[in-house]
Amino acid sequence: MRQLPCPFCGARELREFVFHKTLPAAASATADASADEFARTYLRVADPQLSVEHWQHVHGCRAWLLVRRNPSTGAVLAVQMLSGTAP
Amino acid sequence: MSALPASARHYSAWSLLRARFAGSGYWRPLWAGRKLKPAYDVVIVGAGGHGLASAFHLARDQGMRRIAVLEKRLVGYGNVGRNTTIVRSNYLLPENHYFYEDSLRRWETLSHDLNYNVMYSPRGxxxxxxxxxxxxxxxxxxxxxxxxxxxxxxxxxxxxxxxxxxxxxxxxxxxxxxxxxxxxxGGTVRHDAVAWGYARAASALGVDIIEDCEVTGVRTAGNAATGVESTRGYVQADRVVFATAGHTGMIGAMLGTPLPIExxxxxxxxxxxxxxxxxxxxxxxxxxxxxxxxxxxxxxxxxxxxxxxxxxxxxxxxxxxxxxxxxxxxxxxxxxxxxxxxxxxxxxxxxxxMDGSPIMDRLRYDNVFVNAGWCYGGFKAIPASGAAFAKFVASGTAPDLIRAYRLSRFASGHLLDEPGQGPFPVRL
Missing domain, CATH: 3.30.9.10 (D-Amino Acid Oxidase, subunit A, domain 2)
Incomplete structure (x- = not known):
């Protein structure tokens, strides 16, 4: 992976972007809010084919991005603006 | 004190001298190319530093004999052959500095313990x-x-x-x-020699090191694992150990257990x-x-x-x-x-x-153990990890030295956050 396609700026060199965090695969649907919070904060279900992440185009347009990647090949599957959720 | 039985070639100044005159036939392969048997007391997944060291100590200190180390690729292909060879024990938190100090003391004598020169160099x-x-x-x-x-x-x-x-x-x-x-x-140790030295010493004690053998699943019955599925067939195991470094997350997914690892x-x-x-x-x-x-x-x-x-x-x-x-x-x-x-x-x-410290614990089943989460500091931990983990796997009780590395610390809040960066695997 050498570039990331920013929806606003086009394909840019990777060093313009900063990775912020991985989104846990699926929040558990239990009634226990504290267990949910724990799982969201600490636990990850490893998926070698898909990683959903928050990035920011820090040295560019500074937009927050929702990025879907394949961590085994480095292929970028989709990039869109992050909206509606707090980063 | 050497771990090698009399049948194995013992290295010494004298043996070097003999090799000089004995011709090329003198040197033998470092470890035996054995066939996978149908059943073992312990099956260790991953022939990296931690897997091989655990096997060595299980055989030498814990008296276990039927041990296999299954490796997807080659001995030393993973992080034990990819690190920058640095060993040190300069940690802040007590749980970490006592553990890494135990490791550094073992580095000091490892060449003798393995009868293999790992080139420990205390250069500071x-x-x-x-x-x-x-x-x-x-x-x-x-x-x-x-x-x-x-x-x-x-x-x-x-x-x-x-x-x-x-x-x-x-x-x-x-x-x-x-x-x-x-x-x-602190200083450096030749990393490849560590993999080869542990593999040689473990093999001489009867441990089967099986390369090109990927574990694809775990068979279970109730609260226990009964064996592992591999690309070379099913292997029955009384205990299963995962020491798979960067692929530990996938092991968690295989067992249906999310882990605090990225x-x-x-x-x-x-x-x-x-x-x-x-x-x-x-x-x-x-x-x-x-x-x-x-x-x-x-x-x-x-x-x-x-x-x-x-x-x-x-x-x-x-x-x-x-x-x-x-x-x-x-x-x-x-x-x-x-x-x-x-x-x-x-x-x-x-x-x-998620706190930058390792995990040495049971994983979901009573007889499945995980030795992982070494982040970017696993190499220097190998000797202490192998000795303590072997004790844990053999006795079922974690020694004091590694008790803080239990998996439940993330839920109970007893994190070992050495850099003080919060629940993130990386903060740049």
Missing amino acids: VVDLALTDDSMLALARRGNAMRLAGIDAELLDLAALERFAPELEARRKRRFPIVGALLQRR THLLQAMVSEPIKPLINSVYVYVSPGHGETYICQSDRGGLVMGGHLDGFPSYTREGVWHRLEDVVQGALELFPRIGGVKILRQWAGTNDMT
């Missing part, structure tokens, strides 16, 4: 401070170490100049050096060989870009590494701009190496935990 590990703040942080870490009886010296500029003349500590720089924390017993890449590089220039291991965190640690191998290559690449990956590629950061830091430290060429660059997959 020097953490450099560029600001008064970082000097205070180093003093705090050094004091914590000294209270635990671990060697640590805080060096001012004059002392640093005496210890490391090649650094030219007082030279005018963009970011002047203020001082350093030195651990003299896999990130760490890259390293080595230059063409040059004459001896760098005496110790230098760790340099520059306010400008990032981190560089640098030392010189016995062959003369400058071995360098830095921060993680910074996002989850299994590719083992390494991003270009991190290589650039590391080299920039090295050039700030030693401007005279500017004309030296990088010979090789590579990356390893690191099992980064």
